[in-house]
Amino acid sequence: MQLVLEKRAERSNTIALVSPLIAIGLTIVTMTILFAILGKNPLLALQAYFIAPLTDSYSLQEIAVKATPLVMIAIGLSLCYLANVWNIGAEGQFLIGAVAGSWIAVKTQGTDAGAWVLPAMFVLAAAAGALYALIPAICKVKFGASEILTSLMLVYVADLFLDYLVRGPWRDPQGFNFPTTAEFDPVATVPLLIEGGRLHLGSIIALLVVAAAAILLGRTIKGFEIRVVGAAPRAARFGGFNSNQLILLTFAISGALAGLAGIIEVAGPVGHLQPGISPGYGFTAIIVAFLGRLNPIGILIAGLFLALTFIGGEQAQIAMKIPLDVTKVFQGILLFYVLACDSLILYRFKLVFPNRQVARGTG
Amino acid sequence: MRKTLLALAAGLLLAGSVSAASAADKLKVGFIYLGPVGDLGWTYQHELARQALVKELGDKIETTFLENVPEGPDAERSIEQLVRAGNKLIFTTSFGYMDPTLKVAKKYPNVHFEHATGYKRDKNMSTYSAKWYQGRYIQGLIAAKMSKSGVLGYIGSFPIPEVVSGINATILAAQTINPNIKVKIIWANTWFDPGKEADAAKALIDQGADVIMQHTDSPAAMQIASERGKFAFGQDSEMIKFGPKTQLTSILDTWAPYYIARVKAELDGSWKSEDSWGGLDSHMFAMAPYTNMPDDVKKIAEDAQAAITAGKLHPFKCPVIGQDGKEIECKGGANLADGQILGMNFYVKGIDDKLPGK
Numbered sequence: 001m002q003l004v005l006e007k008r009a010e011r012s013n014t015i016a017l018v019s020p021l022i023a024i025g026l027t028i029v030t031m032t033i034l035f036a037i038l039g040k041n042p043l044l045a046l047q048a049y050f051i052a053p054l055t056d057s058y059s060l061q062e063i064a065v066k067a068t069p070l071v072m073i074a075i076g077l078s079l080c081y082l083a084n085v086w087n088i089g090a091e092g093q094f095l096i097g098a099v100a101g102s103w104i105a106v107k108t109q110g111t112d113a114g115a116w117v118l119p120a121m122f123v124l125a126a127a128a129g130a131l132y133a134l135i136p137a138i139c140k141v142k143f144g145a146s147e148i149l150t151s152l153m154l155v156y157v158a159d160l161f162l163d164y165l166v167r168g169p170w171r172d173p174q175g176f177n178f179p180t181t182a183e184f185d186p187v188a189t190v191p192l193l194i195e196g197g198r199l200h201l202g203s204i205i206a207l208l209v210v211a212a213a214a215i216l217l218g219r220t221i222k223g224f225e226i227r228v229v230g231a232a233p234r235a236a237r238f239g240g241f242n243s244n245q246l247i248l249l250t251f252a253i254s255g256a257l258a259g260l261a262g263i264i265e266v267a268g269p270v271g272h273l274q275p276g277i278s279p280g281y282g283f284t285a286i287i288v289a290f291l292g293r294l295n296p297i298g299i300l301i302a303g304l305f306l307a308l309t310f311i312g313g314e315q316a317q318i319a320m321k322i323p324l325d326v327t328k329v330f331q332g333i334l335l336f337y338v339l340a341c342d343s344l345i346l347y348r349f350k351l352v353f354p355n356r357q358v359a360r361g362t363g
Numbered sequence: 364m365r366k367t368l369l370a371l372a373a374g375l376l377l378a379g380s381v382s383a384a385s386a387a388d389k390l391k392v393g394f395i396y397l398g399p400v401g402d403l404g405w406t407y408q409h410e411l412a413r414q415a416l417v418k419e420l421g422d423k424i425e426t427t428f429l430e431n432v433p434e435g436p437d438a439e440r441s442i443e444q445l446v447r448a449g450n451k452l453i454f455t456t457s458f459g460y461m462d463p464t465l466k467v468a469k470k471y472p473n474v475h476f477e478h479a480t481g482y483k484r485d486k487n488m489s490t491y492s493a494k495w496y497q498g499r500y501i502q503g504l505i506a507a508k509m510s511k512s513g514v515l516g517y518i519g520s521f522p523i524p525e526v527v528s529g530i531n532a533t534i535l536a537a538q539t540i541n542p543n544i545k546v547k548i549i550w551a552n553t554w555f556d557p558g559k560e561a562d563a564a565k566a567l568i569d570q571g572a573d574v575i576m577q578h579t580d581s582p583a584a585m586q587i588a589s590e591r592g593k594f595a596f597g598q599d600s601e602m603i604k605f606g607p608k609t610q611l612t613s614i615l616d617t618w619a620p621y622y623i624a625r626v627k628a629e630l631d632g633s634w635k636s637e638d639s640w641g642g643l644d645s646h647m648f649a650m651a652p653y654t655n656m657p658d659d660v661k662k663i664a665e666d667a668q669a670a671i672t673a674g675k676l677h678p679f680k681c682p683v684i685g686q687d688g689k690e691i692e693c694k695g696g697a698n699l700a701d702g703q704i705l706g707m708n709f710y711v712k713g714i715d716d717k718l719p720g721k
Binding site for chain 2: 058060065066163165168176177178179183196198233234265268270271272276277278279311314315317318321323324
């Protein structure tokens with residue numbers, strides 16, 4: 001007798017809906033065991049992780065701040081993944097957007113430039129992110145190069161380019177040689193929504209992006225095209241959809257959103273350009289996109305959930321003296337279960353008895 | 364079953380809040396660390412000092428640390444989390460936390476902050492650092508004596524004044540022994556990346572360096588020098604176990620006396636915002652035992668250490684000649700002024716390299 005995975009005749013929509021919940025449930029069970037092994041009270045630990053951050057406005061704000069770039073990037077990535085193209089380089093597009101937008105901030109520093117500065121930074125950042133994402137897209141369309149590799153490798157190029165700028169031409173002259181630009185002027189800074197808090201305009205923009213993506217995918221022909229090209233490429237060809245054009249489009253949109261997220265992060269919570277502005281947002285957003293089932297609302301929830309694990313992980317570090325590594329283990333386990341449970345959408349477990357298998361083989 | 368679980372949960376939560384209440388009388392002291400506590404370098408030394416602090420004042424304080432906090436957008440939140448958890452004195456232990464610390468300090472005027480190695484202060488935000496260039500000067504003397512090839516290898520982290528002044532102090536010292544001493548510099552552009560640091564050490568040795576010095580935090584360079592049979596200096600902490608036949612000495616960050624003094628000040632209400640920049644005389648750092656060298660070299664090192672500690676020897680004694688051959692303006696009487704050292708952005712004569720970004 002053995003347990004095998006058998007392909008389902010059609011995908012199970014029920015499982016598709018509950019699989020993230022099963023994954024979260026399994027993660028919590030695993031973490032409970034892990035906390036117990038570490039000698040921590042699992043209930044208190046889970047309380048610090050999941051409940052405490054939801055109980056005060058400060059932590060809620062922090063969750064929103066943290067989720068903002070994740071959600072924006074993940075929305076863009078989901079369009080690519082729905083169309084079955086693999087943009088792995090959102091981190092690079094994020095950085096290039098941050099650099100491009102910062103260019104305006106740096107050049108207008110100390111001048112009496114008006115309120116046009118911030119919108120111009122946003123536009124330039126989105127354009128730069130889109131153009132940067134188009135490099136792997138064009139390489140794929142023209143030369144058949146793997147967009148997974150090219151987009152990933154461009155991350156390092158962007159990282160080093162940013163590094164060069166803040167160590168060289170854009171370095172703050174008053175900054176004692178430290179690799180950072182001067183603090184941006186107020187006109188080049190994302191406005192805060194709550195006085196004394198950290199919640200900023202970017203979170204509103206992220207919500208608008210979610211809404212726009214929901215409309216694009218649910219109500220427009222383009223959205224339909226994206227989904228058909230991804231789900232049934234042959235059918236899409238017969239239908240006359242141009243898959244190359246869609247590759248370029250989805251890459252451009254996801255690049256633009258990552259770039260916009262980049263400048264919002266730099267002109268918002270950070271306030272200046274420096275290396276290390278992204279603790280891997282572009283990569284974490286891949287988790288968010290899949291955790292959210294490539295669905296805009298799902299991504300919003302997944303982004304908030306992942307942000308919760310960051311904030312909660314920190315509070316657990318403080319309140320329970322739980323090491324930081326446990327937070328990372330937690331996120332890894334979560335992704336593992338999500339992917340594992342996803343296989344149940346297309347497959348199901350089946351008990352197979354070897355003698356019957358043999359009989360079928362010979363017959 | 365469900366009811367039992369709920370009761371259990373409530374009981375546990377209650378137990379948690381009771382223990383929190385008994386801890387509330389203690390002063391809460393928080394730490395933000397750049398690396399993992401086990402980096403064996405920079406963060407490790409802060410962690411050792413925290414442990415010494417707990418040993419000394421453990422009955423009056425409760426400490427918390429957050430490790431591996433990147434010097435980016437997350438730092439501000441991490442610091443604020445410590446404030447919100449009730450910490451009244453918070454040490455942020457890397458330069459990159461300067462602006463985030465300042466932001467949080469402005470928001471919470473009743474909480475006191477101590478920022479390591481920065482230059483921005485406020486009513487409730489002190490800075491503290493050490494005059495490591497004094498230790499570098501001693502290392503420069505030893506290096507020049509021990510090098511057969513006359514080429515020193517220097518692994519820089521970032522071209523910031525602290526590091527640049529360390530390189531200059533090294534060379535000024537080495538030139539007093541060997542006027543033709545050469546130094547090869549590699550910028551690792553990181554504080555902690557054992558892989559990169561090892562590569563840098565290999566490259567320097569391949570370029571002829573036979574004494575390796577570093578301003579990065581891991582023992583990787585020490586291990587490479589040990590493999591290749593060269594000499595090296597440790598950084599931040601005692602690294603002799605990574606090169607028993609290799610380490611000449613090491614600059615040891617000894618934060619414990621400062622941390623204990625500041626926490627005591629906080630406890631008795633005498634804490635004030637200050638700028639502490641301590642040298643060998645203040646025990647803000649120490650030199651590891653002088654090992655793997657002949658007695659005459661050891662004597663030179665010990666004499667220099669005694670002279671610096673007594674204030675008789677200053678590494679940046681005027682005249683200091685810049686790389687371009689021009690004399691640096693002497694703003695501190697007989698020596699360069701502290702401000703000139705804290706903002707040092709030039710190489711001295713004899714360094715055959717270009718300062719990045721210059």
